[in-house]
Amino acid sequence: MKINKVNHRVKKTLVAVLLFASFNAFSHQDPLPSWNEGESKKNILAFVEKVTQKTSPDFVPTAQRVAVFDNDGTLWSEKPVYFQLLFAMDRVKEMAAEHPEWKTTQPFKAVLENDQQALAKIGNKGLLELVMATHAGLTTAEFRQVVITWLAKAKHPKFDRPYTELVYQPMLEVLTYLRENGFKTYIVSGGGIEFMRPWTEKVYGIPPEQVIGSSIKTEFQMKGADLALVRLPEMDFLDDKEGKPVAIQKFIGQRPIAAFGNSDGDLQMLQWTAAGEGPRFMSIVHHTDEKNEWAYDKDSHVGKLDKALTQGQSDGWTVIDMKQDWKRIYPFQLENN
């Protein structure tokens, strides 16, 4: 009886020790395992610590822990061109049978003939024409399905993998880490809002109401016997440059305390975040890994990074050097590590 009692006590102590140990292990687990030790990782951890510790002079209440992320080039790749443009080009090919006039009309002709030289010259007007022809005319529900269907079969030309696998593992870890620390994470992208929403929850853990992007107008209509929101071939809002702070105010109604971007299109969003009161975190993903992704900045047509890099370096923003700071780029590279 006495031995039993001792045994019982030993067991209880053992359980307590194990529980404490595992809790301890958990609490000391590295939240950013795909990041090399260095300034960038240190800055992220230090910022989150100081705004979440109740005794910290920089403590920020949960309701104000808003973090915004650009998408193209910040959360997933954007080369050889924005993935949404590749989607539009695939749509042109799919829809060509219904549009015989496209065989002889630019920019559609260039897409159908894979004419790289002509494609390089289509400019913003041509791009807009491609988007309107391929993104409008459907209901929002139909467009959602088109995006889902495309993503399920389309493969990236270089990596031969679905586009949604070309997201940055280190940034997924930042998103999760911030949310575990009471942050609300938002996408604020120049990309189409309804092009992103069908997959951001699954891929990034970001629900549709926290996705902000460029939009075309929609109209509430009777379609047959059904009500529908029909997508019109008319721009509603361009969520880029000066548009980003405007959209942040419109959708979120308060200023973020953390912002992540990668190009001059994100400069105003970063400046707007920086100009708020209290602790701030501004970060730029700098594409420096030519071997595993791409290396580009001020001379790139896609994701041009020039002024934002200059200001980031002079103002002490956290400039992430993908080659130096990241152990791996994509989630599928976890398999090999």
Added chain:
Amino acid sequence: MKINKVNHRVKKTLVAVLLFASFNAFSHQDPLPSWNEGESKKNILAFVEKVTQKTSPDFVPTAQRVAVFDNDGTLWSEKPVYFQLLFAMDRVKEMAAEHPEWKTTQPFKAVLENDQQALAKIGNKGLLELVMATHAGLTTAEFRQVVITWLAKAKHPKFDRPYTELVYQPMLEVLTYLRENGFKTYIVSGGGIEFMRPWTEKVYGIPPEQVIGSSIKTEFQMKGADLALVRLPEMDFLDDKEGKPVAIQKFIGQRPIAAFGNSDGDLQMLQWTAAGEGPRFMSIVHHTDEKNEWAYDKDSHVGKLDKALTQGQSDGWTVIDMKQDWKRIYPFQLENN
């Protein structure tokens, strides 16, 4: 020693019993104490029960539990005119010294002279002029402060109480009840988005990012040495009628499963909600209490309710009869009950 032990056991049992009893009392507490027993209350409770019980065929996952609420006439009063118009009129009086031309220009002259006859005739164009003159030209931060300052001192002409006290206690209970059951509650109002955001969290428990409303354009500018979002005298979006489903898709990205309105301006939002798949809850607040609030519907200039009432009655939406269904209108009436 033995007695002590027994005492200890009795205490422990007592504590357990008390804990259980209070838990039990809590779990059976009426979540809608300001509602009379009747169809409306029964319908709300039954809907929430069937969408939240995991074993129910009508179970809806938390991520899809989206409920939208009109504001004027649905969550707070809207008589004698929309409170935001009273705000604009007070602003005109405040700003009159800087605008000597208003003394001789309509609609400003009518406001400054309290000319009720002229005010009744200003129409939508006059209303828009009043809003632009009083809501634009400031930064978003400045406008927020103007709204807060006004609300702190302005009193309703009939009740002589701050406008934020003229919210409906039974609807506050519905908001809380829905949120406790995993719903996200949104305002979708024809009122100005930045007029509502400064106070909705405190008054309704609805944070700024869940407030959708009409808006004027803003522009990202350098103001002195500071960055600012400046409010421009130009309409951006009218969140009324067909605009409501459009705004719901834009801001939320999915269709609500519950919608509450009170006027024909909410009809399309209610129809859009009703037309979705799975369990739905559509409700209309019908103003029938002439003694404690106001009684009005199809002949009212503010909050006209005609087509929506007809469709609501024929389609089995929950039409809330304020006089019959509610024990009290405003929170301050709790003191007397």
